[in-house]
Amino acid sequence: MGRFALLYVILFLHVLDSSIANLSLVTIARDFHIELHQGQWIVTSFGIGTAIAVAMGAGLSSWAGEKTVFSYALLASALAALGCGYAGSFAEMVFFRIAHGLASGCIIVLGQRLVLDAVGPARRAFGLSMWTSAVSIAPVAGPLAAAAILEHLSWHWLFWMNVPVIALAMLLLGDGLRFTGAAWSARPRxxxxxxxAVALVSLQVLTDAIFAPAGGAAAPWAAVALxxxxxxxxxRAPRGEQGLFxxxxxxxxxxRLYTTIIITVxxxxxxxxxxxxxxxQxxxxxxxxxxxxxxxxxxxIAGLLSPVLAKVKVPGLYPLMIAASLAVFALSCWLTVGVWPQSGMADLMLPRIVLGFGLALFSPATFMSLADLPEKDSTAAISLSMFLRMAFANLIVALGVRLSQLLGGHASESLLAQGYGSADGGVGADVAAMLAQLQLYADTSAMHDLFAGACVVFLLLMGxxxxxxxxxxxxRRAAAPAASPI
Structure with missing residues (x-):
């Protein structure tokens, strides 16, 4: 049971890392003297590493063994976390975040199997429920942990805090995760x-460069590399080599249907x-x-409600739950469009609470995506789904952040054209206050546009x-054999 507890802590820590960095984007961007919207690379570079790890995990574990890959991934994760904390430039930060995502992706992909091995076949359901709990609780604990660190320490500790926990876990796990040897001839290519990796990084640079206000000088090089x-x-595919997916x-x-829904959501x-x-902020x-x-x-809300809904073991209700979740997601976005700088905390939290109900209702989606596949294809299907999920999410994050910047600039110009920004426009005569107020309403307008677009996407997905x-x-009904007459 001790080994299971250690593995759970390791899994929780690395799932936590995917949600803990969001609150630090503003602080890190300020310290590196970069444009705020460039901070999205802290999230997307981690996603690039995770997407590559999803592709590499199965091949590496088949060659060297799951425990071996897990051991070296732990070591790499600790070193990458150190590198993120000590990064002296934003380029170094992006490099170490990719490395951190690569290591964390291997840990998350292989961790579920090791957790199940630790609890044994008789307690498989318990192991799966605990693994799911780590995924559910991390979005709650991540922002709160990040806030506590940022309030009392520097953002560097968001990454450094991983190191002692990983080091202690490696010492306590001991021989259970040592290198067991592997056939060199079976090593993955x-x-x-x-x-x-080159394709994913180039695509991300190209997407960011095209929408950059400066025109994106890196776009041609990124296009060539992609x-x-x-x-x-x-x-390589026609030469008989095994594909990545x-x-x-x-x-x-x-x-195909449920994977499309999952990756878009x-x-x-x-x-x-x-x-x-x-x-x-x-x-x-x-x-x-x-x-x-x-x-x-x-x-x-999702963490509390998901275990309750998991007890609903009626597959016939799952499609209805998923369709309902998409409607709830759309409602959450619509409520966010109604948020203004004068709104209170309750108004700010309500859309997120509604979103939590949608996340809980969406939980059967992965099961439904695998329902018609043979058991032997489930691992490959999950790997493909996770890769598409991470790769597409990176693109949408980059597009969303850049579009919010462009929409904010357009809204600012529109407000100026309508007379705002002068004493007669109601903003105030003080130039600094005028510009601050103008930018505030422009940014809010841009956020409203983005969430309105997200609302439309969810409604279209629901239909x-x-x-x-x-x-x-x-x-299925047409393919089912007709009942024999009595």
Whole structure:
């Protein structure tokens, strides 16, 4: 049981890291003297590393063993966390965040299997429920932990706090995670993973550069690197080498439908989780602690409600729950559009609380995506789904942050054209106060536009899901053998 507790703490810590950095974007951007919107790289670079780890995890564990890969991933995670804390420039921070995501991704991917091994076959359900609890509780604990650190220490400790916990866990786990040896001839080919890394980084740079106000001088180089890496990846497939993912699984209509829903929902929610805390700190002027409570409200509801809904073991209700969750997500976005700088804390928290109900209702989506697949394909399907989820989320986060910047600039120009910004416009004669007020309303308008767009996306997804679910059900009924007459 002690080994299980250590593995749980390790898993929880690395799931926590994906939510703890959001509150630090404003502080880190200020310390590195970069544009606020460039801070999204702290989130997306971690996502790039995680996406690559999802692709590498299975091959590495087949070669060296799960415990071996887990051991070295722990060591790499500690070193990368140190590097993030000691980074002397923003470029170094991005590099170490990719490395940190790569190590954390391997730990998260392999951790579930090691947790199940630790509890034994008889307690498999308990192990799965505890693994799920780590995923559910982290969005609550992450912002609150980040707020406590940022209020009393520097942002560097957001990363340094990982190191002593990981070091202690490695010492206590001991021989259970030592290198057991592997056949060198069975080692995975690293070239495809390197090409995948180049493709993901190039795509992220290209997306960011295209929407950069300065015009994006890096766009041509990123486009060339992206095209070259994709071409080389495509050329390797016909030579019989094992692909990074089993794309054939997308031929399954049920898996394709729910995977599309999952990756879209995850991407939009991640984008809002980056933009909303930024606005709360810079536009609304909340303290880091208050922002943490607002952001954590949804995670708290989801964490409390998800175990209750998990007891509903009626697959026939799952499609209805997922469709309802999409409607609740849309409602949360609509409520956020009604938030203004004069709104109270209750108004700020209400959309996040509603979002928590949506997250709890959305929990059967992964099960539904795998429902029509053979058991032997479940691991490959989860790997493919997680990769698509992370890669697409990175793009949407970059687009959302950049679009909010562009929308804010457009709103500022529109307000000036309407007469705001002068003594007659009602903003005030003091130039500094005038500009601050103008920027506040411009940023708020941009946030409203983004959440209105997210609301439309969720409503469209709900319609698509409802139509596709009915079509799949009709196809199953038609394919079912007719009942024999008595």
């Amino acid at each position: 690293l070239a495809p993973f390197a090409l995948l 095209a070259a890496s994709c071409a080389l990846l495509a050329r 089993q794309w054939r699984l997308l031929a399954n209509a049920n898996f 995850n991407a939009v929610l991640m984008a809002t989780m980056v933009c909303y805390p930024m606005w709360l 810079t536009g609304y002027g909340l303290s880091v602690t208050d922002v943490a409570w607002v952001v954590a409200a949804g995670g708290l 698509l899901a409802w139509h596709a679910i009915r079509a799949l059900a009709a196809a």
